[in-house]
Amino acid sequence: MTKAKKDFPEIEYINWRSGGGLGKQIMATAVLKALRSQKPKAVIHAMTSYPEAFTNLEFIDRTYMLNVVPHFYEDHKDYAVLEAEPYTDIDYRKGNLHLIESWCKMLGIQAPSSLSGIIELSDEEKAVAKQIKLQWKVDRPLVAFQPFGGTSYYSPQEAQNPVRPQHYRELKKEAAQAIVNHLTELGFAVVHIGLPTEPDLQNCYKLSDKEPMNPRYIFALLAECEFGIFIDSFAQHAWAALGKRDAIVLWGGTDPKTLGYTTNKNLSQQDLCTSIHCNRPNTFMFDFGGNGQPWRCVVGGKCMKYDPTTVIRKFLEVNAVDKLESFEKNLKKNNKDKE
Structure with missing residues (x-):
């Protein structure tokens, strides 16, 4: 404090x-x-x-x-x-x-005892979220999933800019899709929290195909979700600000101690990088190389190369332990079939 x-x-x-x-x-x-x-x-x-x-x-x-x-x-x-x-x-x-x-x-302000933001939803926003769920015909527990981030709602086209300055905090598309597939096989529904310009995932609900959804309605949809799996982007902050708990948050280049919440389950891969949670590039501190380009990780952001099965195991341990045994059996069966 x-x-x-x-x-x-x-x-x-x-x-x-x-x-x-x-x-x-x-x-x-x-x-x-x-x-x-x-x-x-x-x-x-x-x-x-x-x-x-x-x-x-x-x-x-x-x-x-x-x-x-x-x-x-x-x-x-x-x-x-x-x-x-x-x-x-x-x-x-x-x-x-x-x-x-x-x-x-x-x-010069006394820091609050609760280190999370505040989101207050209106009745209209709650009603819109419920209507969207009805239109989707969701009949299973709904998991909010944000595997990509760091692009502004006001400039969504930047999501397709491969050289934009950003922290190492996104999942690879293949890993994100594997997580979605595992969840749907386990009986969950998934809503992809993100921009329409970000990589497209299959077997999940989408917020919008063309224009970005108003963040207020995204907040209301998050409130309607039973579970969450996020990278370090706005959804994990909104989840905590809504008073929700036990989201699985996947950390890499940024630090859960300075940007996360103890009410969530924060995962890090300490063994993959000696300088994990480096918070680079820090453009506020002019973190540029001699060529004038933003700092780039010399090991290619290994900290965010999560094994999808590891993520699902942790999700089940926290939120649905009764499904863990069947998940492990199916994994063994699938591995044998590949041999």
């Missing part, structure tokens, strides 16, 4: 600003709630790269897109600006503090 600065100024009008991905903005809601606890009478206007993360939160007075806003200056010239970049904090980078704790420390 980090200590708050004692000289936090008496500010009555606050303009909060935060940029970055959807998962980061979900975490930001925990910082804003902590700010509200410390400043119960303040007027708090938040500017964010993802206003969808801040919807329906009673501790924020108004939310703006972090973009050009007409007449914003005239309306906010007397507001104090609160802005910090937690990815640059040394305690975060060394793995000493969770990102939420680092963010609070940098702003």
Whole structure:
């Protein structure tokens, strides 16, 4: 737990600003709630790269897109600006503090005891999710599965850019498909949480074939799912922010101590890489090589080369231990058939 600065100024009008991905903005809601606890009478206007993360939160007075806003200056010239970049904090980078704790420390806010964001769904959003499930005719336990990530909802075409800067946190398509196949054979239904521009998986429900689904409806669908298997991307943050537990989260280049949640089951492959959870490339720290290109892993991101059967075993141990024995028998049978 980090200590708050004692000289936090008496500010009555606050303009909060935060940029970055959807998962980061979900975490930001925990910082804003902590700010509200410390400043119960303040007027708090938040500017964010993802206003969808801040919807329906009673501790924020108004939310703006972090973009050009007409007449914003005239309306906010007397507001104090609160802005910090937690990815640059040394305690975060060394793995000493969770990102939420680092963010609070940098702003002089007492960190909350619960290190997860907050998502509040409206009745309309819940109704939309239930209607989607009815249209899908889901008749089995539903598993939310996010094997790919790191691409903005606002620029989905970047998912097809092979040289975009990103952490090593995605699964290979073949491994993702094998996980889906195992789950369906075990009697589960799977919804692929992702963008329509990401690799296409078979034998599962899709959010959309053309345009990205509104994140608010994705949150509501996650609330309707019984189980989750995720990489380190927005879905694992949303799962925790919804108060759900026991998702299987597959970690590689990023660190569960600084970006994850103890309420989930976090898997890492420590034996595959001596510098696992390196959090590289850290573009906020100008993590570029001599050629001006973002840092690239010299061992090809081995930390994310998960064996699908290992993932399924862990999923069953946590969520459906009664199916584990039959799964092992089928594996042995399939291996014999291949000999």
